[in-house]
Amino acid sequence: xxxxxxxxxxxxxxxxxxxxxxxxxxxxxxxxxxxxxxxxxxxxxxxxxxxxxxxxxxxxxxxxxxxxxxxxxxxxxxxxxxxxxxxxxxxxxxxxxxxxxxxxxxxxxxxxxxxxxxxxxxxxxxxxxxxxxxxxxxxxxxxxxxxxxxxxxxxxxxxxxxxxxxxxxxxxxxxxxxxxxxxxxxxxxxxxxxxxxxxxxxxxxxxxxxxxxxxxxxxxxxxxxxxxxxxxxxxxxxxxxxxxxxxxxxxxxxxxxxxxxxxxxxxxxxxxxxxxxxxxxxxxxxxxxxxxxxxxxxxxxxxxxxxxxxxxxxxxxxxxxxxxxxxxxxxxxxxxxxxxxxxxxxxxxxxxxxxxxxxxxxxxxxxxxxxxxxxxxxxxxxxxxxxxxxxxxxxxxxxxxxxxxxxxxxxxxxxxxxxxxxxxxxxxxxxxxxxxxxxxxxxxxxxxxxxxxxxxxxxxx
Numbered sequence: 001x002x003x004x005x006x007x008x009x010x011x012x013x014x015x016x017x018x019x020x021x022x023x024x025x026x027x028x029x030x031x032x033x034x035x036x037x038x039x040x041x042x043x044x045x046x047x048x049x050x051x052x053x054x055x056x057x058x059x060x061x062x063x064x065x066x067x068x069x070x071x072x073x074x075x076x077x078x079x080x081x082x083x084x085x086x087x088x089x090x091x092x093x094x095x096x097x098x099x100x101x102x103x104x105x106x107x108x109x110x111x112x113x114x115x116x117x118x119x120x121x122x123x124x125x126x127x128x129x130x131x132x133x134x135x136x137x138x139x140x141x142x143x144x145x146x147x148x149x150x151x152x153x154x155x156x157x158x159x160x161x162x163x164x165x166x167x168x169x170x171x172x173x174x175x176x177x178x179x180x181x182x183x184x185x186x187x188x189x190x191x192x193x194x195x196x197x198x199x200x201x202x203x204x205x206x207x208x209x210x211x212x213x214x215x216x217x218x219x220x221x222x223x224x225x226x227x228x229x230x231x232x233x234x235x236x237x238x239x240x241x242x243x244x245x246x247x248x249x250x251x252x253x254x255x256x257x258x259x260x261x262x263x264x265x266x267x268x269x270x271x272x273x274x275x276x277x278x279x280x281x282x283x284x285x286x287x288x289x290x291x292x293x294x295x296x297x298x299x300x301x302x303x304x305x306x307x308x309x310x311x312x313x314x315x316x317x318x319x320x321x322x323x324x325x326x327x328x329x330x331x332x333x334x335x336x337x338x339x340x341x342x343x344x345x346x347x348x349x350x351x352x353x354x355x356x357x358x359x360x361x362x363x364x365x366x367x368x369x370x371x372x373x374x375x376x377x378x379x380x381x382x383x384x385x386x387x388x389x390x391x392x393x394x395x396x397x398x399x400x401x402x403x404x405x406x407x408x409x410x411x412x413x414x415x416x417x418x419x420x421x422x423x424x425x426x427x428x429x430x431x432x433x434x435x436x437x438x439x440x441x442x443x444x445x446x447x448x449x450x451x452x453x454x455x456x457x458x459x460x461x
Contacts, residue, residue, distance in 0.1 A: 023080045023083045023084065024083065024084045024085075024323050024326070025078050025079070025080060025082065025083060025084055025085060025088055026080075027326060027327040027330060028084055028085045028114075028117075028326055029078050029085055029088075030121070030326075030330055031085045031114075031117040031118070031121055031326070032068075032071045032076075032085055032089070033068070033071075034116075034117040034118075034120035034121045034124070035085050035086060035089055035113070035117045036064050036065075036067065036068045036071075036089065037120060037217065038113065038116045038117055038120060038196060038217065039060075039064055039089070039104060039113075040061055040064055040065075041196075041213050041216035041217050042104070042107075042108060042196060042213060043057055043060045043061060043064075043104055044057065044061075044216060045208060045209055045212050045213045045216070046103075046104075046106060046107065046208075048209065048212060049206070049207050049208060049209055050207075051103075051106055051107065051206060051207075051208075052103060052106075056100050056103060059097045059100050060093070060097065060100065060101065060103070060104050062097075063093045063096040063097045063101065064089070064093060066096060067089055067092050067093060067096070070092075076092070079091075084110070084114070084323075085117070086110050086113055086114065086117075087110075090104070090105065106206060107197070107199065107204040107206035107208050108196060108197070108199055108204075109198075109199045109200035109201075109230075111198070111199070111200050111201065111230040111317070111318040112195045112196050112197065112198040112199055112200075112229060112230050113196065115195035115196075115198075115229060115230055115232070116194065116195050116196040116217075118236065118325070118326060118329075119191055119192075119193065119194065119195060119219075119235065120217065122187075122191045122235060122236070122239060122329075123188070123191050123192065123218070123219075125333055126184055126187060126188050126191060126239075128337065129184050129333070129336060129337065129340075130181055130184050130185065132336075132337055132340035132341065132344075133177050133180055133181045133184070133246070133340060134181065134457060134460055135340070135341075135344050136177060136340050136343050136344045136347070137174050137177050137178065137181070137453070137457060138457050139344050139347045139348045140170050140171070140173055140174045140177070140347060141170075141171070141174060141450060141453045141454055141457065142348075143167075143170055143347060143348075143352070144166075144167040144168075144170040144171050144174070144446065144450055144453075145167070145450045145454075146167075146352075147165070147166040147167040147170065147352060147354070148165055148167040148443050148446045148447055148450065149165065149167075149443055150165065150166035150167065150352065150354045150357060150358070151163055151164070151165065151166070151357060151358050151361060151428050151429065151432060152164060152165075152166045152169065152267065152357035152358070152360065152361070153357075153360050153361055153364060153366055154169070154366070154441070160360075160361075160364040160365070160366045161366060162366050162367075162369055162431065163361055163366050163367065163428040163431045163432050163441075164432060164441040165432055165441050165442075165443055165446050166352065166354075166357060167443075167446045167450065168441040168445075168446045168449075171446065171449050171450070171453065173249065173253055174453055176249040177246075177249065178456075179245075180242065180245060180246040180249065183238075183242040183245065184239075184242050186238075187235065187238045187239055187242055190234060190235040190238060191235045192219055192220045192221060193219065193220075193221045193222065193223055193235075194210065194213060194214040194217065194219040194221065194222045194223065195223050195229035195230060195232070196210065196213055196217075197210035197213065197222065197226075197229075198223060198226035198227075198229035198230050199226065200230070200317075200318070201226055201227055201230055201231075201316075201317035201318060202226055202227075203226045210222045226317075227316045227317045230317045230318045231314070231316050231317040231318055231319075231322070233307065233311055233322065233325050236307060236325055236326075236329050237304070237307055237308060237311065239329060239332070240300070240303050240304040240307055240328065240329065240332055241304055243300050243303075243304075243332045243333075243335075243336050244297075244300050244301050244304045246336060247296070247297040247300045247301070247335075247336065247339065248297065250293055250297070250339055250340075250343055251293065251294045251297040253343070254287075254290040254291070254293045254294040254343075255294060257270070257287055257290040257346065257350075258287045258290050258291060258294070261285075261287050265356075265360075266353060266356050267352070267353055267356055267357050267360070268350050268351065268352060268353065269285075269350060269351040269353065270285075270287055270289075270290070270346055270349075270350050271346075271349035271350060271351075272285075273345065273349060274287075274289045274290075274342065274345060274346045274349065274350075275287060275288065275289070276288040276289075289342050289346060290346065292342075293339045293342060293343065296335050296339060299331070299332075299335065300332050300335055300336070302328075303328030303329070303331065303332050304328075306324070306328055307324070307325055307328055307329075310322070310324050310325065311325075358428075361428045362402065363402035363405070364402075365393050365396065365397075365402065365403060366428070366431075367403055367404065367425075367426045367427075367428060367431050368389050368390075368392075368393055368403065369389075370425050370426060370430070370431045370434075371385075371389045371392070371403060371422070371425065371426065372385040372386050372388075372389045373385075374418075374422060374425045375388060375389070375415055375417055375418070378417040379417070380415065380417060385415075388414050388415050389403075389414075391414060392406070392411065392414050395410075403426055404423060404426040404427070408420060408422070
């Protein structure tokens with residue numbers, strides 16, 4: 001007979017390399033705390049229902065808590081021979097308290113057990129993700145408050161488009177992160193469902209109390225279909241999807257940090273704590289942490305596609321393929337927490353070169369739309385105004401003159417609607433402050449949005 005805990009009907013022994021291939025303990029050891037937490041709740045319920053005696057419950061809980069202390073101390077020896085975290089703990093519990101340990105698995109299967117562990121693991125960690133997002137949001141808001149009046153070029157197609165407030169730019173990423181925060185909050189809803197009690201796939205004949213276990217473990221709901229309970233990994237796919245969108249946002253910010261710290265832009269300088277040098281070029285200061293963050297986005301995307309591909313062809317209910325659900329989630333969690341921490345540090349310590357940002361607006365024709373709007377407000381159809389200003393821009397490029405450097409006489413050759421007040425309109429400060437439409441870059445708008453963001457974050461305290 002096989003020496004496995006499930007080996008009663010097996011008489012052959014697998015080779016060591018086969019055991020290694022089938023084992024998950026090299027990554028699911030990270031579920032140890034959750035596995036013990038779930039087992040204690042399950043045993044407590046079994047005793048409440050008269051399935052275990054009070055003495056048996058005390059033995060089991062005492063043994064599990066001893067195992068927990070060994071794991072926390074780093075003295076617990078995990079074995080590939082025991083395949084996964086569940087059998088590693090059960091084997092140790094059996095060694096500690098004898099055959100009564102076998103009663104712990106009454107009315108459950110590893111199928112609902114691992115699903116419960118995974119739900120618990122994510123239930124414990126989603127608040128950590130949300131806190132890390134909030135920390136970065138707070139850092140962005142603080143920097144935005146200091147840069148409401150900092151002017152810079154706004155870009156489309158990476159070409160100068162219109163002047164904007166740098167504070168307005170920073171709040172754009174605050175809004176992206178707010179959507180990320182809300183997505184992870186919604187993810188919590190689908191994590192907050194207890195699978196335990198579904199057993200292998202069809203429920204159990206024992207008189208269990210699933211609602212009691214849910215209460216013990218802090219779950220708000222239980223699965224109402226045993227097949228779904230053991231085969232659902234939507235909550236993990238959602239997590240990876242949310243993490244991918246978050247990393248996409250951070251990668252975009254990283255790209256701009258990398259560009260804006262270059263010699264050509266010189267809008268920002270990262271602190272030495274978040275930069276590296278070159279082994280051959282003494283002058284180099286590289287935005288390596290931003291680059292690494294941008295690079296790690298690919299791995300997070302890969303984990304999402306990996307799990308979607310694992311799940312796409314699986315019949316109900318549990319299949320061994322689903323053992324591949326956790327490693328990518330574990331790695332993704334570690335990645336996004338590290339990247340969020342790095343970004344919070346980078347943003348809070350970088351130097352904003354306000355004069356360089358403002359100087360980049362000189363002679364860049366990003367005030368051309370202001371002139372077109374000026375003419376339109378005086379009655380010229382916007383398409384005609386667009387054409388008039390386009391010709392003036394062409395003339396300016398040919399003559400090496402910015403719009404604001406042209407004489408009134410030259411401007412009036414293009415349109416007799418242009419008057420002396422045009423120079424105020426062409427000032428970048430005016431261009432920013434007159435964009436008062438809801439969501440616009442006017443400094444008054446940005447100040448209000450900073451206050452609103454601060455209020456939102458304060459509600460999370």
